[in-house]
Amino acid sequence: MPSDADTLAGLLRAWRGRLLPADVGMESYGRRRTAGLRREELAQLAGVSVDYVMRLEQGRSRTPSAQIVTALARALQLDRTETEMFYRAAGLAPPGAGTVSHHIPSGVQRMLARMSDLPLAVFAADWTLLHSTPLWRALFGAPSVLSDPSQNLIVQTFVENSIADIATAHGGPDIFERALVADLRRSAAILTGDTHFQTFIAQVREQSPRFAALWNEGRAAAHQSMVKTVHSPLVGDVTLDCDVVTVPDSDIKLVVYSATESSPDAAKLDFLRVRAVHSQIPADR
Structure with a gap:
């Protein structure tokens, strides 16, 4: 059994926690109880609902589409290796070499x-x-x-x-x-x-x-x-x-x-x- 840190939910929480609003061109507002982006900020950047981000992080949804994974990976500023890890955690095959990539380093x-x-x-x-x-x-x-x-x-x-x-x-x-x-x-x-x-x-x-x-x-x-x-x-x-x-x-x-x-x-x-x-x-x- 993979540890929580290796699951889609655990990876998503960890990656969200290492970004600051300034890293993604957003202004910080209000008091933050924990480090990193808020769920609503990540949802806004990726173009998905806050509820969907919450369900992914709580493990209640484990099979996002490739389009959702791509959008979240871009919003989280993942590198190519992390993006491939994200795809696999979602049960998807990473985009192969020799194909059009939508990954922005x-x-x-x-x-x-x-x-x-x-x-x-x-x-x-x-x-x-x-x-x-x-x-x-x-x-x-x-x-x-x-x-x-x-x-x-x-x-x-x-x-x-x-x-x-x-x-x-x-x-x-x-x-x-x-x-x-x-x-x-x-x-x-x-x-x-x-x-x-x-x-x-x-x-x-x-x-x-x-x-x-x-x-x-x-x-x-x-x-x-x-x-x-x-x-x-x-x-x-x-x-x-x-x-x-x-x-x-x-x-x-x-x-x-x-x-x-x-x-x-x-x-x-x-x-x-x-x-x-x-x-x-x-x-x-």
Whole structure:
């Protein structure tokens, strides 16, 4: 029989107890009887109910879904080994090597908590949105990952055709589309063992002739930084540098927008930043 410290309930309590609100970008309030995050704080970060967190910690629920485990692991800032342990404690097989990972390394999560005032988002190798800051959502008028976990930039660009109305790459949409497909092709060449990823690509090729044509060109390269104009309904057009950073030893990508200091575009970002803070929308985890 495993000791309590090795059970899903015991692990969840231990991991919650080692985090402070400041570690996850939250303010501490009230008197705390024990160290660590409160259950309601963890529930908020993971997008689950407080009652469900309580049932997991009390051992009354022992079989969370892979989606719940992923959300809790991200909220708890677990590293890859701990995340695999969490999966196994829940009776699930950990995501294998050579597959698209939604794991954000704990060090990156701490960095993101300190960069919450920037328009920044994190994407998986298949360009599924994993995290966005309040300013990102204010800039693009986008929902949070917690409210809509299915957001995918490939689908938005080539299937829904919604990105052109939101932002325009300087040099034309062709530059952005080619960069996006080349980056996806590069990831597909590496993650050959992920059948879901390969199926996703096949489906987009069927749904979008434009994507299929670019895919068939055979280009494979990491996404490059570029200048874009974001068409914000709140502040009008905002011209920004868009930088894409791939985290070392990981497939995830950080996308961050910035403007030259003291420029009109920086002033527009400042306006949106204040609006984002006043709306009190928590950052995704």
